[in-house]
Structure formats: structure tokens, C-alpha cells
Amino acid sequence: MEIIFFYLVALVAVVSGFLVIRCQSPVNSALGLVNTFFCLAIFYVMLHAPFMAAVQVMVYAGAIMVLILFVIMLLNLGTEARKRYTHGIVWSSLASLLVLFNVIYFIKRGRVTGAEGDITTFMVESVGHTELIGKAMFTEFLLPFEIASVLLLVAIVGAVVLAKKQV
Amino acid sequence: MTPEMLSLSNSPGLFVGIMLLKLLVVFGVTMLIVAYATWCERKVIGHMQTRLGPMRTGWHGLLQPIADGLKLFFKEDIIPSESTKVPFLLAPMMILVPALITVAVIPFGPDLKFGNFIIPQQITDLNIGVLYILAFAGLGVYGIVLAGWASNSKYALLGGVRASAQMISYELAAGLSIIAIFMLSETLSLREIVAQQQLDLWGVCSFVPNWFVFTQPLAFCLFIVTGLAEINRTPFDMPEAESELVSGFCTEYSSMKYALFFMAEYANMIVISAIAATLFLGGWSAPLNIAILTMIPGFVWLLMKIFALMFFFMWLRATFPRVRYDQLMRMGWKVLLPLALANVVVTGLVVVVLQ
Structure with a gap:
């Protein structure tokens, strides 16, 4: 039950994280980021950390993102067409693959010993x-x-x- | 066999059933109050301005909310061609949902015994209840900001920008005014906060309950003022100032989407009243610890407190003119915020001295 719920929320988190970088309009990207923060808050709840979840929603989704949205709206970035960058794709994908490799390596290397402290x-x-x-x-x-x-x-x-x- | 708290682990079927029942009842009651709050507001303001208010549909206009709802339902749903579609469609939902979600933590009565189980009269008791309310109050800004931006109209944008600035500024003072309550109650759970307010006043006066409004009058006033600003009611209805901004952030909306904004305004009003009643006015407990009064079920008292506060908000709307925008900002940052901070400091000192 809980693992199904986890994968469901994780899917939403990853998809909205993807939308943050792929959306044409900065406002939609900001909304995607809000959604990602919200999913992270759900993970905190599942980890028995409700205070962290509330603070996550209150500070990140409720305060910081509103300010970012505010600035985007005032600068009116939404209407101008953005230039497409292509020359960085190779290097950035290489770097992100390396980071992914790092993460997998360190997760696999660690051994769970049980509760301590x-x-x-x-x-x-x-x-x-x-x-x-x-x-x-x-x-x-x-x-x-x-x-x-x-x-x-x-x-x-x-x-x-x-x-x-x-x- | 001692009764235990009903939960998903000890009786899943009953738990889900009772939960659904509670959700439906609370949602239904909230929606009913939303519908009739519109009628009430028009009647109250009408009589305060020596008018009659709605009279034609039904007895003294009692069917007016239904007529309004039907009318808005059958209106053409216009989406401006220059608008940004997805945020434009999402905005009305993003303003109504946080308002309705918050009702989930409001306790509306004592625990009930049902067979071997204890059933709390509250949808869910979070041990971070008040923080949950603050978190979702913060999310309500998105609806207004997005509605203003996505409409692609200057009046809507100005309304949205004003709203976000106003809500961010007043959220701080609202949060700080509630902190004083935590310091007294030493818990974040609304259930516990209500339980503590049923004790004797300051431990001496046996028939007056220990409502936090008696120990924290300043925090109560600050919460009411900042709450009014948070939900954009008169005298703080800057975001939809008709005389300067047409209708503010909801200028471009029509049909049911406009109705959703309208519903959200009243739902927010109910939520703010319910939170104020729960935190400061003893929630569902009776105003005096007398047997006759405590016999009346808790939800009656809670609803009466909510209605009294809502009447107060309507009264304010009929009485005060709108404040100017610079006055609003100056008051939020230079008056309410320092007062809330001072209240926290003084409360902390008193708590330490009394210990």
C-alpha cells in the first residue's frame, strides 16, 4: 500500500520536475517547481516528519515560490520567445550521467544496519x-x-x- | 475492554466508512454555509444601509443563492483568446481547494464512543494542525496571482500583484500572532488546544473557561485583522477594488469559474472564522461551564461562534471604506508585525516568570 503510494507520488514529482526544465513559459516552470516541492512534503509525511512537511510547504511552496512567481510576472518573461541553446547538450548530459552514476554508486555502497541513536x-x-x-x-x-x-x-x-x- | 481510538489498523471498514461520512458532512455543511453566507451578507448589508436586500426569489429572498448558482451555471464560459490557458483554468481551483482542505483539522465536538472504539469529531487530528493551516493559507495566494497573470489584462494583473504583496505581508503577522497561542498551549494539535481551553480560567474562576482570547486579547485582534487582509475582505479588498480595477484578478472570468472565486471568498471567510473560534474562543466548548450549556452538542457552539465572527466581518464591510494601498502596506509592516513580535516576546517573558 505504502510502496504503491510512494511510486505514485514519485512519478508526479519526477514528471513535474521534468516540466520545470521543459516548459516554454517561466510561469508554468514555476508551477511545476511548486508541485515538486509539494511532492517532497508528502515524502516527509511518509517519513514521519510532519513538521518538516509543513515547513516545506510553508517556506518553499508558500513563500519563496510566490516571490519568484511575483518577479516573473512583473518582468513579464512569459511572452518573449526564448532562444534555444543546443551547444551545451553534450556536456550537460555527460555531467548529469556522471552525477547519476555517483548517486547509484553511493547508494549501492551504503549498508543499512538498522536504527542507531x-x-x-x-x-x-x-x-x-x-x-x-x-x-x-x-x-x-x-x-x-x-x-x-x-x-x-x-x-x-x-x-x-x-x-x-x-x- | 477499554475503548481504543478508531484507526485504519484496528477496523479498516468502519474507519473508511466513518471517514467518508465525516468528509461528506463537513463538506456539505461548509458548502451550505457558503451558499447562504452570500444571501446573509446581502441581507445584512442591505438592512444596515436601510435597504431590504434580495426579496423576490422565495420568502425574503431565501432562494436567491440557488437562483444565482443556476444563473452562473448556464452562463457562457468565456476564455480570453490571449490568455495563458492552463494557469487560467487552474487558478479558480487553486484558490478554492486550499480553503476547503483547511477545514479538515477543525475539531467540531468531543470524542464519541461507538462500540469499542473512540471516534473523534474531527476529520483528522494532525499533531502539526496549526502549521498545516498556515501552510495551506500560504498556498491560497497562487490562485489569485495566477488568475491575475493568466488573464493577460492590465486590471487583472494589477489585482494579482496587489493581492500577492498584501497576502505575503499579512501572512507574517498572522503566523506570529498564532505563535503566542503555541507558547501557552505547548502543542500544535487543534484538539489539544481546544481541550486546554475547557479548563478553568487561569486556574481560579471555575465556571468561566480558559479561552485564549482572555489571555491573548492582542493576538486575537491581530489575527482577526490580518485574517481579513489574508482573505481580501473589506476594508482590505485591494485586489478587487471595483472603483479602480474593475473587478481585480477575476475581471476576465465568467460563468462557473467566476462562481468558484466567489465561493472561495466565502469559504475562506468560514475557515478564518473557524480557526479564530478554535484557537481563541474555545472551539466547540460552551462559553460557560454550566451543565445546561454544556449539554448542547459541540458543533452547535462551533457554528454559533463561526456565524458570530462572520456577522462581524459583514458588519465591518458595511461600516468601513477601503484603505489606500500604501496605508495597507505601512500598517502591515510597521504596526501589525512589530505588535505581533512584541506580543511573542511579552508572552515568552510571562510564561518564563510564571514557571
């Missing part, structure tokens, strides 16, 4: 996924969390400085 499926279900992430973020990974927030602050200040004519 304190965080097990049982614990996720009894304590709650959100609580576990919160605890980990504010105790064990506090420094990376703070560094990321400083980074975001710098980005916001930078955006304001760039957008403002006189500071």
Missing part, C-alpha cells in the same frame, strides 16, 4: 517530531542556528541597503 520511530511518535526538532535546535545545534540567523539578518540589511537609494 536515541531518536527512534517510537520516540518520534510518543514525544512528537516538532518537540524533538525544537530541543535539538536550541540545545545541541544552538551555534549553527544562531549563525544562520545572523546570516539572515545580514541578508535583510543588505537587501534594504541595495533597495534604498540613500542610506
Whole structure:
């Protein structure tokens, strides 16, 4: 049951990922990307990570893609005919084949040994996924969390400085 | 034998049957409210402006929603030749579906016992319920943006651009105002949040329930204001400002597609009222912990709270003029967002001190 569902969602994810790069209009590509993000959120739910799924939909599909769509609409890229690039096809397909080979190699090389560490499926279900992430973020990974927030602050200040004519 | 929660593993047939029943009932009730909210709004605004509102179809115009529906159903479905077809067709669905999906996590009554099983009166209890609502509220923007862009008309595009800017700005303040509720309830599940609001007020007053509106009045006001802006209702109906943008993002739409936008507006209104009622007004629980009031089934209280909030929204529409666009943006970023942030900080301090 679950494996059938997985393949169904995976098919949708791959097809919409394909549409992202093949659509003529940038708006349709953006919609394809939204769909891909949504499928990824479904995978998170299937992996017992509902918090990640909600954040995936909220941040990627709900916020970032809306901004991208906004920019595409304002620039009105949809109407102009795009040039077709052909000279890069050989190299890019070679590179992607190599990446595919890498992925398959590393997946095949790894050995699944079973659950390790304190965080097990049982614990996720009894304590709650959100609580576990919160605890980990504010105790064990506090420094990376703070560094990321400083980074975001710098980005916001930078955006304001760039957008403002006189500071 | 202690009763256990009905799930797909312990009784698949019954589970699927009950689930289908719950889905159909909730969907049916929501759609019925959507239909009659249009009638109600016209009546309420009519009487507030000393008019009668619809009177001709049926007793006091009671059949008006059906007449409207029939009329829109038989209208010609026009797709502008210069429009982008796929997004144009998808947009009305993309605005209605997120609105209806959100209803799934709203609890509408206490658990029922059925044989050996406990059946929750809620379609599904997610342990990230509130985040789920926020996530789908964020997806609602796509419908409006795409409708505006795909119509290939300047009024529609301006409406869509305005809508997306407005919804992105107000989503932040709405999310932050709800965070204060999490900090008090320490859970994201709507079921648990309602259960906590049935306790005594601040642990002392035995017959008044512990509704979060008493402890978080500022968050409640912020949520109502930002919620109104999220669903593009007056005084924040910038995206479809008739006087300047014809009809905004749905200018080029006709027939059932236009009706879908209309339905989505009212469905969103129901959803925002239901969320506000669940998070701040105790959900399905009675307003006083008195035996006579708690005897009345939960869904009656929930519907009464939803209707009261919807009446309030209609009242606002009849009272206030539309705000200007720059005022709207200034208010969202410079007033509501700092207030919501301050509310989070103060709530955090109080929670720490009380511990």
C-alpha cells in the first residue's frame, strides 16, 4: 500500500520536475517547481516528519515560490520567445550521467544496519517530531542556528541597503 | 475492554466508512454555509444601509443563492483568446481547494464512543494542525496571482500583484500572532488546544473557561485583522477594488469559474472564522461551564461562534471604506508585525516568570 503510494507520488514529482526544465513559459516552470516541492512534503509525511512537511510547504511552496512567481510576472518573461541553446547538450548530459552514476554508486555502497541513536520511530511518535526538532535546535545545534540567523539578518540589511537609494 | 481510538489498523471498514461520512458532512455543511453566507451578507448589508436586500426569489429572498448558482451555471464560459490557458483554468481551483482542505483539522465536538472504539469529531487530528493551516493559507495566494497573470489584462494583473504583496505581508503577522497561542498551549494539535481551553480560567474562576482570547486579547485582534487582509475582505479588498480595477484578478472570468472565486471568498471567510473560534474562543466548548450549556452538542457552539465572527466581518464591510494601498502596506509592516513580535516576546517573558 505504502510502496504503491510512494511510486505514485514519485512519478508526479519526477514528471513535474521534468516540466520545470521543459516548459516554454517561466510561469508554468514555476508551477511545476511548486508541485515538486509539494511532492517532497508528502515524502516527509511518509517519513514521519510532519513538521518538516509543513515547513516545506510553508517556506518553499508558500513563500519563496510566490516571490519568484511575483518577479516573473512583473518582468513579464512569459511572452518573449526564448532562444534555444543546443551547444551545451553534450556536456550537460555527460555531467548529469556522471552525477547519476555517483548517486547509484553511493547508494549501492551504503549498508543499512538498522536504527542507531536515541531518536527512534517510537520516540518520534510518543514525544512528537516538532518537540524533538525544537530541543535539538536550541540545545545541541544552538551555534549553527544562531549563525544562520545572523546570516539572515545580514541578508535583510543588505537587501534594504541595495533597495534604498540613500542610506 | 477499554475503548481504543478508531484507526485504519484496528477496523479498516468502519474507519473508511466513518471517514467518508465525516468528509461528506463537513463538506456539505461548509458548502451550505457558503451558499447562504452570500444571501446573509446581502441581507445584512442591505438592512444596515436601510435597504431590504434580495426579496423576490422565495420568502425574503431565501432562494436567491440557488437562483444565482443556476444563473452562473448556464452562463457562457468565456476564455480570453490571449490568455495563458492552463494557469487560467487552474487558478479558480487553486484558490478554492486550499480553503476547503483547511477545514479538515477543525475539531467540531468531543470524542464519541461507538462500540469499542473512540471516534473523534474531527476529520483528522494532525499533531502539526496549526502549521498545516498556515501552510495551506500560504498556498491560497497562487490562485489569485495566477488568475491575475493568466488573464493577460492590465486590471487583472494589477489585482494579482496587489493581492500577492498584501497576502505575503499579512501572512507574517498572522503566523506570529498564532505563535503566542503555541507558547501557552505547548502543542500544535487543534484538539489539544481546544481541550486546554475547557479548563478553568487561569486556574481560579471555575465556571468561566480558559479561552485564549482572555489571555491573548492582542493576538486575537491581530489575527482577526490580518485574517481579513489574508482573505481580501473589506476594508482590505485591494485586489478587487471595483472603483479602480474593475473587478481585480477575476475581471476576465465568467460563468462557473467566476462562481468558484466567489465561493472561495466565502469559504475562506468560514475557515478564518473557524480557526479564530478554535484557537481563541474555545472551539466547540460552551462559553460557560454550566451543565445546561454544556449539554448542547459541540458543533452547535462551533457554528454559533463561526456565524458570530462572520456577522462581524459583514458588519465591518458595511461600516468601513477601503484603505489606500500604501496605508495597507505601512500598517502591515510597521504596526501589525512589530505588535505581533512584541506580543511573542511579552508572552515568552510571562510564561518564563510564571514557571
